[in-house]
Amino acid sequence: MDLKQLTDLHGPSGNERAVRRAIVEAAKPLADEVKIDRSGNVICLKKGTNPDKPAVMVAAHMDEVGFIIAGYTEEGLLRFRPVGGIDPRVIVSKWVAIGDDNIPGVIGALAIHLQSADDRKRVLKYNDLYIDIGAKDQKEAEKLCPLGTYAAFDTPYAEFGDGFVCAKALDDRVGCYNLLRLLEDRYPGDLYCCFVTQEEIGLRGSQGAAYHVPAGIGIALEGTAAGDLGDVKEQFHITRPGQGVAVSFMDRASIADRELYRQVLALAEGAGIRHQIKQGVTGGNDAGSLQVGGGGRKTIVFSVPCRYIHSGASVAKLSDIDDQLALTREYLNNL
Amino acid sequence: MLRDTLKTLLSAWGPSGGEHGVADTIKELLGGHVDSMRTDVMGNLIVEKYGTDDNAKRIMISAHMDQIGLVVTSVEKEGYLRVHNVGGIGMKASEYRRVVFENGVEGVLVSQPVQQGEAKLKDMFIDIGAQDREEALSMVQLGDVAVYAPEIFSLGKHRVSAPGMDDRCACALLVELLLYAEDQKNTIVGVFSTQEEVGLRGAKVAAYALEPDLGIGLDVTAWGDTPETKLPDIKLGAGPAVKIMDSSMIATPMVRDALFDAAEAAGVAVQREVLPFGGTDGAAIQHARGGIPSGTLSIPCRYVHSACETIDMRDMEGALKVLLQFVNIV
16 A cells, blocks of 8 residues: 555544555555454554564554534534644645545635734634535535534645655654555564554554553654754754654653664664654654553654644655664564 | 662762663662562662561552753754753753763753743753864763752751752652561552653553552652742641642542551651642552552652752651551551
8 A cells, every 4th residue: 555545545533444444454465463453443463483572563643633523604614623733824725525425625714805904913713714615504514514524634645856745644644654564574573563543632542552462662653743944943953854764762752762762773873774863852652652551661753754744735755754664674673 | 867868869860761870779779678679661660578467468659760851852063952851840940050961971051042031941052061063962962861960968957959859859768668667567569660750651650560559659749838939838847748639639538548647656747738730650550550549648848840959857757757657557
């Protein structure tokens, strides 16, 4: 399954069904066991070749940031709220796909002609924005998109420029993509590839996986923020696309196991895998659940730098995605 | 004795995620005096002293080894280090502080001029005396952590001031408890925990794995007895405090009351603590597994999360007596 297929699917947190179905389908021929747990996580086991080697769980989240329908106007416009952290400044005039049938909608706000001078200085809030589905009236809007229906960014996938990709949901379909690619090989230890739910709203799916997956080492494959933009000072770049997989020493949810961190950097050096150290502590991810859940485990995070993360169009470098896979493989083969 | 143990522990370097040095110090202090000692995947040091009773309860008593620190996130061309907080670092308490890395490299934490408002951590940098990035990176790496340089001194007859008093004073208490408890009824499962300051992470893992019958968190609490400070209603030197509640938990009534009973039996005056903020390992224990009865015994501490955290040794001595009783009466 390629990255385009994965990012084209819609799966805001709590509504990962379409992504899960596709992943189960793709994983079945590759894994020895494929299970869906009670949190909706897909847990795939690839048995190891050496029973003396420790088991490792590698997690990536299926969900993406999106929206949920929360009300209507008499004219038939939809009121909505974000699911996960989305800056309302980046959503005006963006296309979204709503519900299981992918009903097209566009996020609307008062046109510039109708705004006062003060309006134009103000940042629009969710209360000032609507999703327009071209409905005749409120009744039709309610029928097509009942309260609680999810909406997702509907942006085309594009590869462009010097090996870059632009798509929505790169956070964390890049991780899902690499998890599937990991399943193509067999490693010395047992490998649990965990495609988890509800990361964007508080690492919720991975808490279940952390509790029941029998592995003493946990790796989170993520997309993370990149701030390498013209006016941003170097200290706030965090990561830079094109400089390889980003290894974290710490973020808001976990502190990397010291030994594991050093071991991984040495492996990357030794194998000549492009890598960078994440220069910041921003963001939190599933490693936070893996580290403290089910008796605890050593954890580390490998991330793909993504510019404009949590928007409808984030940008990553394809080579960084390959480097994330290469480093994970290198670790699994050298346990 | 308590004072010596405290000073030894205050001298160890140990921010959240890098507590191994503190653990090694404790291992040396306790070696040969306890029934078992091991380290788990989170770096928690778990020390047991078995009880004599046939139906001995297993009491997890947790004191965290980690202290707040500053992690290096980037290095500027000119050799200055940019940092992020590890745990709750206050700006006012940090500016112009001397800080030290694990390898002994020292630096000063300084704020650049800011256009408006107060300096935030993103405006601060550590000057380690490096001329450029290359020299800086030969001294420290990205991800290395600095702590306030240890500076331990007495204030008056009874008080001691130092960075890292939160929570090394409780580690000292737990060490002394494990050394001096003799033929006590219940089993003491001492946990010198990790990563408390970033979310009670070590204690969560330990409580799950150990599945104790009940738990006690040992930690510092805030003070209300200096000018214009009102809450909590806690005084230094008026005895250790039995926690009623904070924002992480309401102490299990049975455990809370057993602490009061232990204090009475030991003839130690205690304070009642209602803290409108904060959290301790006691909460991590209480919420582990299917729920474990748990409380917290606190040492009143002034200027918490600064480089001059100050406690009163009389509160420490009182707390030790309460704990020695507690492990016998529950």
